[in-house]
């Protein structure tokens with residue numbers, strides 16, 4: 001059997017392990033932390049359960065596919081529920097909009113609340129679908145750095161319709177052409193933040209994202225987001241994958257331009273193939289210090305990070321849903337601060353996730369578990385301690401104003417996640433949530449490839465490499481990597 005070492009048990013590392021184990025490889029996963037999942041974590045505090053990282057699941061079929069690949073029925077191991085309301089949006093003028101999963105219902109809601117003609121949403125979503133169908137087979141599901149990707153029929157189709165990728169205008173400019181209401185433009189501009197980007201800079205190609213939510217659906221996994229990790233680790237173990245925790249890989253050993261071994265807790269272990277699921281910048285800096293680094297790729301602007309307050313709340317708010325957004329009154333200014341100044345605007349957009357709305361056991365009776373998040377810049381020279389205090393006050397003021405309730409008096413338990421903790425606990429360079437940002441039209445081509453051209457037998461998966469961050473894309477990176485590894489064996 002060919003042996004494979006995977007460095008890191010983020011979602012992409014686990015998925016790559018399952019794919020390769022199901023194809024007969026002997027797979028070992030080394031994880032520096034004490035448990036699996038990387039940014040996908042869960043914790044309990046004072047009777048509340050929190051998903052500490054991702055809260056929104058789209059494309060669950062990519063998880064199902066892993067079970068099917070191993071000859072198992074995914075519904076026995078991993079179940080999820082489709083959301084009827086994807087998100088509730090709250091604006092400073094008191095208007096709230098429910099983004100219903102049913103496009104007809106949602107378009108009527110937009111018309112009633114903002115006067116936006118109903119056909120505008122339906123046209124937008126069909127354009128979003130067409131863009132996804134055109135781009136996904138080439139730009140998301142294949143390596144962009146292998147010749148055969150460009151020889152496929154799908155690639156030719158995409159190249160003959162390059163103008164449809166909409167890469168030469170920003171998402172915001174595109175949305176202004178599709179919608180007349182400033183509120184609806186802001187709602188669809190927000191999708192740039194799904195990969196940590198700025199709608200006023202990111203290309204309109206990101207218009208593909210709403211297709212995932214409105215046409216394919218947004219979901220809540222039974223047991224919470226961490227159940228994605230739990231069920232996949234179980235599956236991997238059933239397929240014979242060995243997981244080692246508290247196993248920090250210190251070096252990838254290279255001989256004659258071939259990756260031959262990893263050094264873990266001062267012990268060298270030989271492998272035929274090595275896959276890094278660690279952030280690619282830190283893989284080079286920490287594990288390959290003596291090798292040539294692709295500086296141009298590694299110096300690409302990082303995506304934004306997050307500041308999260310996990311609040312145990314002793315009250316219930318019927319006007320809230322699973323996903324809620326409290327928009328900034330000045331979205332442009334918010335992104336000027338985030339992207340250009342690398343600071344946070346005093347009136348930030350607040351995302352509030354309450355999993356207890358789907359799973360009552362996540363909070364004590366009569367209470368709610370609030371995952372309260374704002375976008376913040378990746379780590380630069382900010383004074384995080386001072387910023388966190390100021391932002392906590394600003395968030396509480398905003399939520400109290402819009403919910404007409406003194407929120408600070410409802411908090412009975414609190415934990416905080418900031419960019420420095422994200423970097424320290426997952427080795428994500430500058431605390432970025434999604435690797436490099438998509439704030440320029442060439443970003444897709446400037447992510448690191450899923451293999452090394454300098455070092456044989458070395459591969460990369462996860463949010464910091466092609467095709468990018470977020471659970472669905474990480475799962476696709478695992479698929480690309482496992483195909484590359486198997487292709488190399490067959491050559």
Ligand code: FAD
Nearest residue numbers: 008010011012032038039054055056249278462463470471
């Ligand atoms: P990571 O999660 O980055 O994990 C890498 C793993 O490698 C870690 O476990 C780390 O300990 C390990 N490691 C690193 N170095 C070493 C080493 N030297 N030796 C051994 N192990 C090592 N995505 C969504 O799709 N939807 C969301 O709603 C969403 N919201 C988010 C909210 C927050 C607060 C955060 C933090 C992220 C969010 N994301 C969301 C992004 C998503 O979580 C990530 O894109 C994805 O989980 C990254 O997975 P990954 O495979 O790149 O690995």
